[in-house]
Amino acid sequence: MNDSDTWLSQRERGTLLGIRVSIRLAMLLGRRPMRLLVDLLAMWYRLFDRTAVRASRDWLHRVQGRRPGFWAVYRHLRTFAQVTMDRVFMVSGRTDGLCFTHTGQELLRRQLATGRGAVLLGAHLGSFEAMRASGSTHDVPIRILGYFQNARMINALLADLDPARAAQVIHFGDDPVGVMARVRACIDRGELIALLGDRVGLNERVVRASFLDSEARFAAGPFLLAALLHCPVFLVFGLYREPNCYDLHCELFAEQIDLPRRDRAAGLERCAQRYAERLEDYCRRAPDNWFNFFDFWSRE
DSSP states (O other): OOGGGSTTTSOOSSOHHHHHHHHHHHHHHOHHHHHHHHHHHHHHHHHHOHHHHHHHHHHHHHHHSSOOOHHHHHHHHHHHHHHHHHHHHHHTTOOTTOEEEEESHHHHHHHHHTTOOEEEEEOSBBOHHHHHHHHHHTTOOEEEEEOOGGGHHHHHHHHHHOHHHHHTEEEOOSOHHHHHHHHHHHHHTTOEEEEEOSSOOTTOOEEEEEETTEEEEEESHHHHHHHHHTOOEEEEEEEEETTTEEEEEEEEEESSOOOOGGGHHHHHHHHHHHHHHHHHHHHHHOGGGBOOOSOTTOOO
């Protein structure tokens, strides 16, 4: 596998100045005028970003069963650009131009009523920020756990828009014991820990599962973490729908993940396969919401 095919090795797209200018324009003009810029950005990537175009073609072919044309790839890239732009409005609290639908939200409310937190497991499908933004609106405490090394510029600028957001993000780093202690404290306080399970982090344990009729690599970390926390796990996805709607879905994945010592590998495989099957279902509902622009099915 070439290093350029992995998500960790991909450099953050855009320059600091370009990202900063885009954010300032978004704050000045609002969402509707910025849709023109989104169109232009998507066309630029469609014409000049060969890596993204190749990944989009492969994905759309797999999920739809036919070779995508020029405009199908463009729509996929445009959806990514729009969802990325919408993060700016969500982080800054300017969500008046957006609509949110909720399916399964009552599951989280019942869980929070118990006084103990839970794990929210998502993917790079649609907008995870939409779930957090909606959670803030409804006083649902959500903390994001993840690896953000390859998106430092955009995350730093978004943190400037909402300094409180930085305190809600827990970074994977060189202190796994400290991170685990912080996560456990959050769960004990009745908070929700959100993380994504479709990408494998640096030196992270891998578990394989069938996804869209081919074997793919998934991160074992989310399942191992949930097993240590002894708390419920919910699947959450925020699917973007033109022109301005996010359909937020929540479903129970497991009341508690149990990984017996004698059969831990098999237990992980079962968890990963069930996750892959549910992820595939949501991907088929909204194929343009898939934002893994690299060789996801690489075997290494």
